[in-house]
Amino acid sequence: MTTELHDYFLAPSTVGIAEIHLLVVDDDKELRNLLGDYLRKNGYRVSLAADGGSMRKSLAEQSIDLIVLDLMLPGEDGLVLCRNLRVHSNIPVIMLTARGDETDRIIGLEMGADDYLPKPFNPRELLARIKSVLRRAHTLPDTEEPKNGRYLHFAHWQLDTVTRNLRAKDGLVVALSGAEYRLLKVFLEHANRVLSREQLLDLTLGKDADPFDRSIDVQISRLRQRLGDNAKEPVIIKTVRSEGYILSTEVSLN
Amino acid sequence: MTTELHDYFLAPSTVGIAEIHLLVVDDDKELRNLLGDYLRKNGYRVSLAADGGSMRKSLAEQSIDLIVLDLMLPGEDGLVLCRNLRVHSNIPVIMLTARGDETDRIIGLEMGADDYLPKPFNPRELLARIKSVLRRAHTLPDTEEPKNGRYLHFAHWQLDTVTRNLRAKDGLVVALSGAEYRLLKVFLEHANRVLSREQLLDLTLGKDADPFDRSIDVQISRLRQRLGDNAKEPVIIKTVRSEGYILSTEVSLN
DNA sequence: TTCTGTTGTCATAGTTTGTTACAAAAAGGC
DNA sequence: GCCTTTTTGTAACAAACTATGACAACAGAA
Numbered sequence: 310m311t312t313e314l315h316d317y318f319l320a321p322s323t324v325g326i327a328e329i330h331l332l333v334v335d336d337d338k339e340l341r342n343l344l345g346d347y348l349r350k351n352g353y354r355v356s357l358a359a360d361g362g363s364m365r366k367s368l369a370e371q372s373i374d375l376i377v378l379d380l381m382l383p384g385e386d387g388l389v390l391c392r393n394l395r396v397h398s399n400i401p402v403i404m405l406t407a408r409g410d411e412t413d414r415i416i417g418l419e420m421g422a423d424d425y426l427p428k429p430f431n432p433r434e435l436l437a438r439i440k441s442v443l444r445r446a447h448t449l450p451d452t453e454e455p456k457n458g459r460y461l462h463f464a465h466w467q468l469d470t471v472t473r474n475l476r477a478k479d480g481l482v483v484a485l486s487g488a489e490y491r492l493l494k495v496f497l498e499h500a501n502r503v504l505s506r507e508q509l510l511d512l513t514l515g516k517d518a519d520p521f522d523r524s525i526d527v528q529i530s531r532l533r534q535r536l537g538d539n540a541k542e543p544v545i546i547k548t549v550r551s552e553g554y555i556l557s558t559e560v561s562l563n
Numbered sequence: 564m565t566t567e568l569h570d571y572f573l574a575p576s577t578v579g580i581a582e583i584h585l586l587v588v589d590d591d592k593e594l595r596n597l598l599g600d601y602l603r604k605n606g607y608r609v610s611l612a613a614d615g616g617s618m619r620k621s622l623a624e625q626s627i628d629l630i631v632l633d634l635m636l637p638g639e640d641g642l643v644l645c646r647n648l649r650v651h652s653n654i655p656v657i658m659l660t661a662r663g664d665e666t667d668r669i670i671g672l673e674m675g676a677d678d679y680l681p682k683p684f685n686p687r688e689l690l691a692r693i694k695s696v697l698r699r700a701h702t703l704p705d706t707e708e709p710k711n712g713r714y715l716h717f718a719h720w721q722l723d724t725v726t727r728n729l730r731a732k733d734g735l736v737v738a739l740s741g742a743e744y745r746l747l748k749v750f751l752e753h754a755n756r757v758l759s760r761e762q763l764l765d766l767t768l769g770k771d772a773d774p775f776d777r778s779i780d781v782q783i784s785r786l787r788q789r790l791g792d793n794a795k796e797p798v799i800i801k802t803v804r805s806e807g808y809i810l811s812t813e814v815s816l817n
Numbered sequence: 818t819t820c821t822g823t824t825g826t827c828a829t830a831g832t833t834t835g836t837t838a839c840a841a842a843a844a845g846g847c
Numbered sequence: 848g849c850c851t852t853t854t855t856g857t858a859a860c861a862a863a864c865t866a867t868g869a870c871a872a873c874a875g876a877a
Contacts, residue, residue, distance in 0.1 A: 528835095531857090534857095778825055781825075783866090804864065822873105824872085831864100831866075839859105842854080
């Protein structure tokens with residue numbers, strides 16, 4: 310009896326049963342404590358941070374499920390923090406901002422926030438958004454897409470869900486076929502995890518695996534070519550021998 | 564009471580994304596109809612359902628933007644329905660419930676409702692919440708898109724059922740032929756759903772499908788040209804290989 | 818009638834995707 | 848090391864599918 314990788318992915322719902330740990334980052338002490346109390350009263354474990362430094366400290370020491378981040382922070386800007394979070398982890402972020410300005414909202418989402426809440430807000434509203442974002446974030450395997458806003462972020466690549474293009478910030482555009490798009494999307498949704506051919510088939514085509522089906526290999530090969538990833542020394546999608554493939558986001562493509 | 568000519572000009576009947584389609588699910592017939600009338604008077608398109616069964620039927624047949632769901636339903640419980648909705652779709656839900664009980668509110672949000680309204684409520688309150696939830700749900704960082712040529716978001720269009728013109732908010736008017744009009748109308752009525760060639764033939768011509776009929780393909784091609792949608796990279800009407808076509812209003816669902 | 822625009826059919830070209838076959842690479846045994 | 852087995856990469860082929868120009872039939876208007 311072997312333990313299959315598959316087993317690890319079947320029950321991420323258990324994550325939701327554990328106590329969920331939020332990190333509230335706001336420089337306004339009163340608001341911070343108020344939020345902390347309110348969220349605790351609603352069943353969350355809550356840590357607080359006043360600035361980017363203590364935020365990083367908390368992140369290093371604890372396992373955080375979601376960050377509530379004020380846009381305006383002394384020292385570092387919330388947007389910068391948010392972008393860094395996006396690049397270095399996939400902890401969901403809800404941004405708070407002083408004005409309900411459309412521009413801010415766009416910027417917030419561009420920077421990779423999972424949701425956005427203009428001050429002043431109703432705490433109930435925040436609660437609802439936290440739940441909603443967590444729901445999306447924890448729907449890891451199968452079915453629904455956690456498309457937050459328009460793009461899926463992959464370092465500084467963006468997968469355009471409308472055109473099915475992959476766009477780099479520098480303007481480079483890569484057109485993908487349907488299958489390539491689905492495959493890459495699945496990888497992005499499960500970044501930094503090994504995905505077996507079985508899983509990939511299931512997640513892209515809803516098909517179950519014929520034990521000797523090489524179609525995934527071929528699609529991987531095609532996708533790598535599109536992404537400019539060399540199979541001999543792949544940087545984006547790596548092969549895990551006899552297990553499957555993994556997309557790694559710990560990659561800088563400069 | 565006379566109908567004046569100018570009424571026609573002021574309020575041409577239109578089918579479009581602009582018209583938002585609500586589904587009210589409540590077993591109390593009187594309240595249901597009352598709500599329906601009230602919401603229609605306020606500019607929404609409204610469907611009604613008395614129980615979980617007819618709710619599902621409506622959802623299968625029509626493109627619904629938001630559901631107003633009573634907590635207490637005969638047969639299936641509203642909460643269960645709500646949770647199922649959450650799992651299987653992302654249509655926003657506003658829950659109605661008999662008591663203004665805090666517990667219920669929490670439960671409602673737990674189950675994934677986007678908002679919650681205790682009975683008895685002021686219909687204007689419901690209206691406000693509907694707007695608020697829709698605003699949140701439509702959190703598309705959309706509109707301006709590049710670049711070389713026209714890239715219009717489809718939500719900005721309206722199909723005029725009198726003149727059979729397609730009108731853009733910016734004043735642009737596209738005249739459609741009869742077949743194109745019927746086709747687009749069907750797409751709008753079933754936005755964000757994949758429609759098979761068979762269905763499209765049936766819905767536009769009442770014809771059933773000859774398995775080797777390419778006429779839909781040709782009409783799609785013509786419609787795309789009218790809409791400025793490039794077949795290589797369609798934004799409005801996308802091809803779903805071996806399934807059919809889908810009109811997407813989201814800058815999403817894959 | 819003639820003219821004009823609409824619509825279905827057909828034919829052709831182009832795209833996408835799974836399968837197969839074989840070479841190359843990796844892992845192990847000796 | 849060298850040989851064998853297992854696994855992966857991918858070119859090449861084939862099958863399935865889609866896009867659309869061209870044309871003819873048709874309909875309605877002038």
